[in-house]
Amino acid sequence: MDLEEEAYDIIKKHTEGVFQNIIWKELQIDSRKCSRIIKKLLDKDLIIREVGVSNGARTYLLRAKEEIKEKYDLLLAGEMFSVCTGCSCDCEPEYCGRLSEWIGKLMEEEARKSEEVDEIEEIFESVGEAGENI
Numbered sequence: 532m533d534l535e536e537e538a539y540d541i542i543k544k545h546t547e548g549v550f551q552n553i554i555w556k557e558l559q560i561d562s563r564k565c566s567r568i569i570k571k572l573l574d575k576d577l578i579i580r581e582v583g584v585s586n587g588a589r590t591y592l593l594r595a596k597e598e599i600k601e602k603y604d605l606l607l608a609g610e611m612f613s614v615c616t617g618c619s620c621d622c623e624p625e626y627c628g629r630l631s632e633w634i635g636k637l638m639e640e641e642a643r644k645s646e647e648v649d650e651i652e653e654i655f656e657s658v659g660e661a662g663e664n665i
């Protein structure tokens with residue numbers, strides 16, 4: 532495994548993000564070499580980089596893109612983003628119409644996925660039956 536792969540593995544392991552200075556210390560390389568490796572990962576669109584501060588020093592917070600995508604998937608009901616994200620209303624979830632609507636969308640999405648699986652199974656069954664009749 533080369534240093535680029537090792538750096539990417541470290542970033543993927545830290546699902547909440549990892550500071551760039553942690554990576555160069557873990558890989559026992561200098562910060563310049565680490566910056567070049569991080570640039571390659573950025574150019575390949577595998578990670579994102581945000582400005583951060585670690586122990587009072589300016590550094591970068593790095594996250595793997597696939598981790599971000601997976602997290603956002605959990606906040607989506609179809610095309611509808613979680614209504615609780617950024618909400619500043621007085622919260623009573625059991626009486627919240629917006630939350631009920633979002634949960635309803637989640638259930639619709641799951642039902643739609645389940646119907647797609649049923650349709651695929653029916654297609655496989657019909658193909659299997661057609662094969663038996665030949």
Ligand code: SF4
Nearest residue numbers: 615618622624627630
């Ligand atoms: S449950 Fe309703 S009120 Fe509470 S945070 Fe979510 S959207 Fe806002």
